[in-house]
Amino acid sequence: EAQVTQNPRYLITVTGKKLTVTCSQNMNHEYMSWYRQDPGLGLRQIYYSMNVEVTDKGDVPEGYKVSRKEKRNFPLILESPSPNQTSLYFCASSLTPSGGSYEQYFGPGTRLTVT
Amino acid sequence: SQELEQSPQSLIVQEGKNLTINCTSSKTLYGLYWYKQKYGEGLIFLMMLQKGGEEKSHEKITAKLDEKKQQSSLHITASQPSHAGIYLCGAGGNRDDKIIFGKGTRLHILP
Numbered sequence: 523e524a525q526v527t528q529n530p531r532y533l534i535t536v537t538g539k540k541l542t543v544t545c546s547q548n549m550n551h552e553y554m555s556w557y558r559q560d561p562g563l564g565l566r567q568i569y570y571s572m573n574v575e576v577t578d579k580g581d582v583p584e585g586y587k588v589s590r591k592e593k594r595n596f597p598l599i600l601e602s603p604s605p606n607q608t609s610l611y612f613c614a615s616s617l618t619p620s621g622g623s624y625e626q627y628f629g630p631g632t633r634l635t636v637t
Numbered sequence: 638s639q640e641l642e643q644s645p646q647s648l649i650v651q652e653g654k655n656l657t658i659n660c661t662s663s664k665t666l667y668g669l670y671w672y673k674q675k676y677g678e679g680l681i682f683l684m685m686l687q688k689g690g691e692e693k694s695h696e697k698i699t700a701k702l703d704e705k706k707q708q709s710s711l712h713i714t715a716s717q718p719s720h721a722g723i724y725l726c727g728a729g730g731n732r733d734d735k736i737i738f739g740k741g742t743r744l745h746i747l748p
Contacts, residue, residue: 564725567736631679
């Protein structure tokens with residue numbers, strides 16, 4: 523089954539404790555992306571990756587890191603989480619972005635709470 | 638930077654009624670997506686439009702991209718409880734590979 527998986531689905535952590543949210547897709551997609559969704563602000567892109575070893579900042583990259591060592595995986599790293607990073611996070615993948623030519627497949631979401 | 642504005646922000650309709658959601662871009666659209674999200678869950682792809690004047694339908698949902706490619710509308714005919722959720726429009730840029738989304742329209746269907 524074609525899918526994007528994220529782990530963990532729910533996470534409560536404390537300020538400053540490093541964490542990683544994993545994302546994996548089994549569709550051999552080149553493009554992968556991380557979003558955060560907040561009430562009143564909608565879905566905002568954090569980072570995206572065009573292919574292995576190619577990553578770039580989205581609209582809200584501060585406080586986040588990513589890596590793309592393999593095509594299927596795109597982990598999101600919070601080196602020192604802060605309460606303003608409490609949010610619902612989505613990973614997505616698509617064949618290529620190409621000016622919006624392909625649909626994105628979304629993971630189920632990770633609800634992160636930083637206290 | 639490009640922005641997508643959706644209207645209305647929230648919509649409550651009686652089951653069986655028709656409704657329309659709009660998505661307006663501040664710049665020319667090169668690819669416009671419509672997604673549906675159930676509360677707290679992932680996004681489900683509905684349709685993609687690329688050409689000015691293009692119209693696509695899936696079951697009782699029809700989406701159009703206007704000729705000038707700066708606005709899209711999503712129309713639901715004879716709404717059902719299963720249509721309830723958040724509808725988001727998304728767009729890919731032409732000169733970069735960022736993808737942006739509107740803030741969503743929350744749709745409630747009254748039985």
